[in-house]
Amino acid sequence: MGFPTLPSLIGIFFLIASGFAEKAPYSFVREGTSAPPVEYSDYIVVGGGTAGTPLAATLSAATAKVLLLERGGQPYGNPSVTNINGFGRTLADPSPTSPAQQFVTADGVFNNRPRILGGGTAVNAGFYSRAEPEFLSRLGLEPRLVEESYRWVEDKIVFRPLVRQWQAGFRGGLVEAGVVPDRGFTYEHLMGTKVGGTIFDENGTRHSAADLLEYANSNNIVVYLNSIVQKILFRTSPGQKPKAIGVIFKDSAGVLHEARLNNGSSNEIIVASGALGSPPLLMMSGIGPGRQLQAHQIPIVLRQPYVGRNMVDNPFNGVIFPSRRQLEYSLVEVAGLPDTNNYLESISMSLNFSALHASAQNYAKIANTTLPTFEIPNNIYLPSGVNTTTPFQAGQLLEKIKTPFSKGDIELENRDPDRTQRVTFNYLKDSRDVASCVEGLKIIKRVTESNSLSSFRYPLASFTTYLALGLAFPTNLNVKRLSSLYSLSHYCVDTVRTTWHYHGGCQAGKVVDRDYKVIGVDALRVVDASTYDQSPGTNPQATIMMLGRYMGIKILQQRSN
Incomplete structure (x- = not known):
């Protein structure tokens, strides 16, 4: 008997899951x-974020037992x-349980790391746009399954x-500025x-990747x-x-638990x-640069010098446009x-510089x-009523560098x-990126x-007005130079901020193979943006969720074979 075709396989997954699907919040989602003390599963997924939730939901639709471990809490019930x-408010929350954990990069830029079921999709700006076809082709992904996986999310x-x-x-301003055609x-x-698309509905309610667990077979999955x-x-x-063969995890009370894989050649851990x-x-598990592991007295399982290398966050710069x-x-x-x-992208809201500076003080404290x-x-x-002490109406016009040349790394501190x-x-750091920012x-x-x-523009406001407000907007620990009002290259360096579009550190071809299996070990994969060498599309969440779904189906195909 031959293996089912892709359409029939997908249909089987939906048929199996449909009878056991739940609406959020879910009975299978529990506190750790x-x-x-010990739990056994066929698949252990570490991280209930943008890739992990669609991956776990897809794996559960077959008969395999799936355990999903998330370090944060529920998105539901938190306005x-x-x-x-x-x-x-979420990004400014400095509390120990914040869904958007604050940190500062070694180069002084304010950042957030998602800590919530749904990952970045639960705290981001919501824009949804697919990747460029060249990116998907370079990954070696099957176009038909890519299309199905995107639609499954959408x-x-x-x-x-x-x-x-x-x-x-x-939108009209972009077209006037020569960003054509209007698509x-x-x-x-x-x-x-x-x-593009958005994960906010017409009522402004967010629908994060956690909602994709509605596709899960509730009999086959547990989320802690x-x-x-x-x-x-x-x-x-x-x-x-x-x-x-398993993982050790700590619950909120500080108690350690083990999650172990069942016996079986197809069972695996997916980070x-x-x-x-x-x-x-x-x-921390013993796979990485030998010198780092030895410095932290971590027993070496596999010397892998590329773990943590080639880290990229696409630089973001912009101006503040006060609106009348x-x-x-x-x-x-x-x-x-x-x-x-x-x-190029934009957001609009009432800006409160006093609140922004209070939040920035938290980052400086970190x-x-x-x-x-x-x-x-x-x-x-500055127009009347536009200042750094009282709220005012403003749009932020932002540019993201599509393909940065500057790269870094992530190293263990503890x-x-x-x-x-x-x-x-x-x-x-690369002058070509500064030139891109200026463009x-x-x-x-x-x-x-x-x-x-x-109709939004104050008659006497100039681009220098917008630059000055941008310099007053705290995004990093860089000293702001007066010359930045007259030099766009200085302005770029002084006002750089994060896009939260982090990628790299476990790149395909260096740390994982084309099936996202960690090179040199068995029963371990990494499926997330750490495997990318560029951020897909204008915003990566669409393609990261697609990849979770895509790899879930590919893994189940391999299991059936």
């Missing part, structure tokens, strides 16, 4: 404190997470945005100006929350590859903890894809340093997997001068 208006959690006044104006609404990666995996366990024998989590976990009109609260809905090394500030010179025009380890992205800001300048934004 309820876990037994700061589930409602669009909570976006800023059918559950992706919506067409409303595109109200500010986003419509930004209208599409999920596809097309050059020009486009309206607030469960921090300490290390992966291996069986080693002379002359054979090390084999992953999906993201670019900030997966490389350190491999190192009331604006909708909007996150990213429109993207500009020019013929330069940039992507870095154990003093927060640099920027005083806007008196000769710079052996605590819940802490973000020392990561250096080397933002804009992007020049396009943004043309957008701010467009007729489409004329």
